[in-house]
Amino acid sequence: MTAHLTLNLLADVRQLLSYHFMLNALRAGTVVAVVSGAIGYFMVLRRQSFAGHTLAVVGFPGAAGAAWLGLAPSLGYFGFCLAAALLIAALPGGGRAAGGAGEESAAIGTLQGFALACGFLFVSLSQGFLSGLTSLLFGSITGITDNQVLVLLGSGLVSLLLLAVLGRPLLFASVDQDVARARGLRVRLLSAAFLLLLGVAVAGTSQVTGSLLVFALLVAPAATASRLTARPAVGLPLSIGIALLVTWLGEAIAFYSPYQIGFWVTSLAFAAFLLASGYQALADRRFRSDHRSQPAAAPLAEPVRR
């Protein structure tokens, strides 16, 4: 590669876009960022990070299995992620207790461990595939084909459309499940639909960022946005915006550096989260010094400490 970073940013961007693989990476990254920013926002709101992470790593055995059988990797990603989403939705709590209590999260953990073990099996059965292993797990920006971009765009549009339909009742059910149920919402069905959406989103995203790092794009922009605002109407676009920024910047830096995209995207996302946390702490202190007579507002939902 004869690309060099110069001081002229415009020329750099033009140089970046002159490579077809880079163009594809940016297209795919854009779709992936919008979808995972939006769906991740709901995931964080519903406290389903553990279920999200499990769905994310399940893509790895899917892709490894597809590679072993000589099928298209997209097929493996979508097949395995959707199957795992259905399994988690079939658990008694519908995956909502994830990270929370007892056997439910242990069952999800077992699913995750078993799926990863299957992935390892597939990789070792299709021998001599270690470089492939690294890019399956940690992603690469060079390998995205036109066809993959189209598949991503299709799945992205479908999941965003579904999210637009489900958004309002899902928000209601996420914030207050019991009241939503009392008002006649089918909470269980909504939860299953959301897990399927999450499955589609991570299956698409895995193909760009690799199975182990999808999760960063799902959780970090959403967590950052929810530090900055409690209003969903602001937080949702903010989460998408942060995901886009992180992905574009990460891809551009990865292009000019020897380190993988996964490292840059996660680091940028983590930096955004730290900045937002700092901002929140500062705003809290200012609020407290302004309203010294009043007790500080309690957080929306405080985790139970054991």
Next chain:
Amino acid sequence: MNPLAGLVHLLALPFLQHALAAGTAIAALSGLVGYFVVLRGQVFAGDALSHVSYTGALAALAAGLDLRFGLFAATVGVGLLLGVLGGRAGSDDAVIGVVFAWVLGLGVFFLAYYTNSASGTNGAASASVLFGSILGITAGQALVAVLIAAGLLAVLGVLARPLLFASLDPRVAAARGVPVGWLGPVFLMLVGATAAEATQAIGALLLFGLLAAPPAAALRLTSRPWRALALSGGLAVLAVWLGLAAAYAWPRLPASFTIMTCSTAEYLVAIGWSVRHKLLPRDRLATR
């Protein structure tokens, strides 16, 4: 071949002896610690710590240090961090997620750094950290693994009683003078050390085979805490033994996969047994 003679033949192989010794110690530790992890609802934290061990190992490799040093330093450090942060209001599972996603990103960085500096067998080292290499353990490594597991089990033995009390009913435990405040961080450090220890055998990514599946099965089979604890440890050890035997019988299957499959199968059998005997999943009784 008659099964007994086959077993004797199997136990005479040095690499299987090492794998059995290390695997048994690690499985007992993971199963027992895992019971408390599940009881306390900290499976996601265990997930995070298992991923952290990957980064720790690769950082140590990149710096040219002993792999174990990086493993334990990273997992115990992050365990302490999660334990301390977890006590504060406003930190939740999103924080755990953001932190470990980034730590994993750092792992990629160290992998690339290590790949660039040390030519040759780099990808293999990464794969063995991720997925373990229990059949490749040397006699010295097995001895160290057993000693470390024994030490951690001693720590767990001291903590077990107050920890069980604090996990089942934190408020009453605090009222009765159990130091709930530092028990949480100390326990997460122990989980971190367990993750580091288990990474050597079954790999960073497959930790849940021994940390989540055996306790989940045990909770299905009994509602008594001490019995469930012992059962969880026993089931984890059994999974390793069966897994090693299966890996030996079918050499094409990796040992990590067979161990994971055995523990998953144990959990499924336990579910079937509890459904057949109309037992309720006992964790609800235990934790709520």
